[in-house]
Amino acid sequence: MKIVYVELDRCIACHNCERACLFHKAEQRAGSTANIFVSVDMEQRRIFAGTCRQCDAALCMDVCPVNALTRDPLTSAVVVDKQTCISCGMCIIACPYGYMSLDGSSHMATKCDLCGGDPRCVQMCMADALHFDSIQSLAKQRKQNPDMQVGLRAVSDKGDVAP
Amino acid sequence: MTERTVVENGTVPTLCRMCSNRCSIVVHIEDGNMVDVRPLAGNPVNHGKMCPRGRASLDVFYHKDRICKPLKRQTDGTFIEIGLEQALDEIAKKMLDVKGRWGARSMGVWKGEAIGFLQQEEYARRFAHAFGTPNYFSNDSACYNGRFLGHHLVTGFWNPFPYYAEADLILLFGTNPPVCHPPFMAEFADAKARGANLVVVDPRLNPVACYADIFAQPLPGTDGALAWGLIRYLVNAGGYDPTFVEQHSVGFEDVVEYAQKFTPDYVEKETGVFAHVVVDIAKLIIQNRPKISYYMGAGLEHHDNGVNNIRAMVVLSCLSGGLDIACGLGWPASMPRNELTLHDQLPLTAEKPIGADRFPVLYDIRKECHTMTAMDYMLGREEYPLKGLIVTAANPAVTNPNTGKVEEALKALDLLVVNDLFMTRTARLAHYVLPAASFLERSEIHIDPKYQRVFLTQKVVEDPGIKDEYMLWHDLAWRLGFGERYFPWDTENQVNAYILEPSGITLKDLEAHPEGIQYSPLKYQKHLSRPLPTPSGKLEFTSAYLEKLGYAALPEYVRPYHLRHPSDAYPLLLTTGARKTLYYHSRHQNLEHFRKLHPEAEVEMHPEDAAGLGVENGDQVRIISETGEVTVAASVLHKAELRRGVVEMYHGWEEWRINFTTFDLINDPISGFPLLKGVPVRIETVK
Numbered sequence: 001m002k003i004v005y006v007e008l009d010r011c012i013a014c015h016n017c018e019r020a021c022l023f024h025k026a027e028q029r030a031g032s033t034a035n036i037f038v039s040v041d042m043e044q045r046r047i048f049a050g051t052c053r054q055c056d057a058a059l060c061m062d063v064c065p066v067n068a069l070t071r072d073p074l075t076s077a078v079v080v081d082k083q084t085c086i087s088c089g090m091c092i093i094a095c096p097y098g099y100m101s102l103d104g105s106s107h108m109a110t111k112c113d114l115c116g117g118d119p120r121c122v123q124m125c126m127a128d129a130l131h132f133d134s135i136q137s138l139a140k141q142r143k144q145n146p147d148m149q150v151g152l153r154a155v156s157d158k159g160d161v162a163p
Numbered sequence: 164m165t166e167r168t169v170v171e172n173g174t175v176p177t178l179c180r181m182c183s184n185r186c187s188i189v190v191h192i193e194d195g196n197m198v199d200v201r202p203l204a205g206n207p208v209n210h211g212k213m214c215p216r217g218r219a220s221l222d223v224f225y226h227k228d229r230i231c232k233p234l235k236r237q238t239d240g241t242f243i244e245i246g247l248e249q250a251l252d253e254i255a256k257k258m259l260d261v262k263g264r265w266g267a268r269s270m271g272v273w274k275g276e277a278i279g280f281l282q283q284e285e286y287a288r289r290f291a292h293a294f295g296t297p298n299y300f301s302n303d304s305a306c307y308n309g310r311f312l313g314h315h316l317v318t319g320f321w322n323p324f325p326y327y328a329e330a331d332l333i334l335l336f337g338t339n340p341p342v343c344h345p346p347f348m349a350e351f352a353d354a355k356a357r358g359a360n361l362v363v364v365d366p367r368l369n370p371v372a373c374y375a376d377i378f379a380q381p382l383p384g385t386d387g388a389l390a391w392g393l394i395r396y397l398v399n400a401g402g403y404d405p406t407f408v409e410q411h412s413v414g415f416e417d418v419v420e421y422a423q424k425f426t427p428d429y430v431e432k433e434t435g436v437f438a439h440v441v442v443d444i445a446k447l448i449i450q451n452r453p454k455i456s457y458y459m460g461a462g463l464e465h466h467d468n469g470v471n472n473i474r475a476m477v478v479l480s481c482l483s484g485g486l487d488i489a490c491g492l493g494w495p496a497s498m499p500r501n502e503l504t505l506h507d508q509l510p511l512t513a514e515k516p517i518g519a520d521r522f523p524v525l526y527d528i529r530k531e532c533h534t535m536t537a538m539d540y541m542l543g544r545e546e547y548p549l550k551g552l553i554v555t556a557a558n559p560a561v562t563n564p565n566t567g568k569v570e571e572a573l574k575a576l577d578l579l580v581v582n583d584l585f586m587t588r589t590a591r592l593a594h595y596v597l598p599a600a601s602f603l604e605r606s607e608i609h610i611d612p613k614y615q616r617v618f619l620t621q622k623v624v625e626d627p628g629i630k631d632e633y634m635l636w637h638d639l640a641w642r643l644g645f646g647e648r649y650f651p652w653d654t655e656n657q658v659n660a661y662i663l664e665p666s667g668i669t670l671k672d673l674e675a676h677p678e679g680i681q682y683s684p685l686k687y688q689k690h691l692s693r694p695l696p697t698p699s700g701k702l703e704f705t706s707a708y709l710e711k712l713g714y715a716a717l718p719e720y721v722r723p724y725h726l727r728h729p730s731d732a733y734p735l736l737l738t739t740g741a742r743k744t745l746y747y748h749s750r751h752q753n754l755e756h757f758r759k760l761h762p763e764a765e766v767e768m769h770p771e772d773a774a775g776l777g778v779e780n781g782d783q784v785r786i787i788s789e790t791g792e793v794t795v796a797a798s799v800l801h802k803a804e805l806r807r808g809v810v811e812m813y814h815g816w817e818e819w820r821i822n823f824t825t826f827d828l829i830n831d832p833i834s835g836f837p838l839l840k841g842v843p844v845r846i847e848t849v850k
Contacts, residue, residue: 010349
């Protein structure tokens with residue numbers, strides 16, 4: 001399946017992905033908390049960015065007491081059914097990566113839903129640090145060529161990973 | 164509004180004008196409504212990506228506060244709506260009145276950049292000259308011209324953006340590329356992925372500096388000393404090509420001699436950058452030459468010594484081999500085209516352009532008058548009065564220095580016309596406010612010198628009640644009697660066709676290629692086969708042109724104002740102008756979802772400076788300079804984020820105008836630029 005992943009070496013912390021997410025959600029009246037996060041650690045001078053990995057074995061889905069988390073049949077993204085969510089916060093505890101949160105306005109669980117297969121954050125990542133593709137195809141390529149030093153953008157230029 | 168989209172359903176490709184980078188976008192239209200904006204692939208500038216500003220162009224277009232009808236100010240200060248034709252009739256009559264009483268030069272035209280670019284600028288220049296006034300002003304007086312002149316005086320050209328992706332070393336001075344120029348982020352990342360080194364020199368730590376091999380925080384305005392220190396190291400260590408220098412430059416011996424006093428210790432004392440760091444940067448330059456990108460942001464030009472600091476950096480760049488290579492100082496080929504300016508046909512130099520006496524280089528090279536001097540002409544303190552002004556999409560009441568004086572001067576005018584999208588601070592002072600057409604309502608030719616590409620921005624939507632930028636000048640010109648001669652085209656598209664004529668590229672070609680057409684292939688090292696476009700035909704490390712005008716021939720380092728006039732009463736240094744990702748100068752603050760993320764003005768402070776003053780994060784503080792004061796909230800940063808002793812505030816806020824504190828008459832002697840980054844201030848807590 002295709003997921004959104006971050007090539008951390010390319011992220012220059014412009015925060016446009018957070019904004020793209022936020023503005024898209026606001027337009028859809030889908031809440032006020034971004035589902036992708038960028039942080040800058042000034043002490044270490046390090047940039048970190050990340051979002052939901054749409055795990056195959058998704059702990060958030062496993063723990064949800066009301067089955068409010070399901071797979072979108074089209075994109076295979078784990079999505080929240082707001083009619084069902086009871087805001088218990090179990091999924092937030094369960095996510096090993098910290099990519100589940102409670103939305104600031106609706107107080108229901110919120111996470112990346114891949115914008116239905118057209119993630120806005122990727123469209124608005126001008127550093128080309130965000131990619132929307134299958135991580136397996138990249139892994140396969142790296143396995144075949146363990147010395148590969150190039151970033152994903154360079155790989156995609158060779159036609160193996162879609163930009 | 165009664166807008167009509169150019170298609171009822173479908174997509175229209177165009178270029179984004181929410182900032183200056185001009186990314187290719189596609190506007191999606193459903194049932195006559197613009198519903199989405201997406202990036203367009205194929206344009207190397209934005210390589211199929213865009214930023215959230217692009218999407219927000221629809222929020223600008225459909226904004227409830229858009230000015231849709233002309234407004235006329237009443238004697239009690241309120242505005243009433245009037246018809247467009249009536250407004251233009253009255254404005255033309257008043258312009259003729261000014262001309263009759265005071266002469267044509269008592270009218271001025273001031274161009275901003277909220278709705279167009281080069282073509283919009285050329286309309287304004289053409290109109291002013293056709294009317295008979297040399298007094299063309301623009302926002303470039305406070306951003307762009309300083310760097311243009313700094314480069315132009317050495318190389319004869321300026322290509323604003325190097326192709327960073329090919330560099331082995333990138334040096335950034337006073338700039339924050341992810342925020343100022345989002346499209347170039349990918350080039351940085353590409354260079355970095357190839358193992359390029361990065362040096363960032365800035366009093367403020369921007370996230371890009373997290374990747375820097377060297378991050379140095381100099382005292383504002385001392386970049387020239389650093390440049391000379393690096394030049395000294397290079398020439399003494401033989402880190403340059405002597406044959407190149409001999410064949411392609413003038414003044415090298417003077418450079419070597421002048422550089423000698425800038426020892427690493429001297430540079431440390433002057434700039435605050437450690438001597439060993441200066442040496443490390445110089446060594447990186449020598450190791451990586453010639454594939455080095457130097458980029459100087461507005462951080463270097465907003466000083467009273469900015470042009471020479473920039474010239475010294477350009478000399479350094481040339482010494483390390485940067486002349487006319489892709490990642491260095493690319494010498495762009497221009498596209499053959501018809502220009503709209505009338506500088507050659509109707510020269511008006513004898514009409515005493517405002518500021519040309521104080522800043523002859525600015526007028527000579529840029530054919531642009533000095534906006535800060537203009538205030539004194541408006542206030543009747545100079546040789547002749549400036550009585551009328553047409554401002555199109557500029558907001559000097561926010562962005563020009565010394566706001567108190569700017570407002571006083573604008574209020575003194577007999578006729579102030581503001582053409583804009585919203586009721587800006589400047590528009591509020593106008594006698595007439597005209598509804599401007601946003602970039603989605605216009606079509607103009609855009610030329611990108613970096614990639615040598617030409618584009619057509621296509622009209623997506625129109626409103627019959629709003630004139631586009633061309634028709635505004637056209638209709639005024641016809642009323643004033645020079646329409647037939649100088650504004651004969653009926654539509655903006657006819658102008659576009661006229662501009663393109665000599666290029667061999669047609670409007671049809673451009674419509675078929677919304678991603679732009681390369682007008683000539685990129686070629687480098689052209690100086691090997693023809694002279695540079697400088698008076699001597701060579702790189703001018705010393706400028707006989709400047710010497711003749713009474714300036715030093717070398718780009719000598721002059722200590723900045725704050726070092727020449729240290730003051731106990733104003734112990735901190737204010738820098739203004741660090742960008743915000745969503746705003747663009749004074750634009751976009753009225754977009755609700757943008758405003759949520761940047762709700763109010765803050766003055767950024769170093770934690771130790773704040774602690775010393777008893778200021779905590781969020782406290783209201785007064786920023787006080789010799790010129791004026793502003794009260795805003797304090798934002799106490801991490802200690803690495805700002806040089807101690809420096810405070811920073813965004814320059815574009817409509818409600819918190821930091822330019823009340825900046826100086827209008829402490830200027831760079833060559834460009835006339837105001838001192839905006841190094842203003843001595845003190846901060847007091849609000850009791």
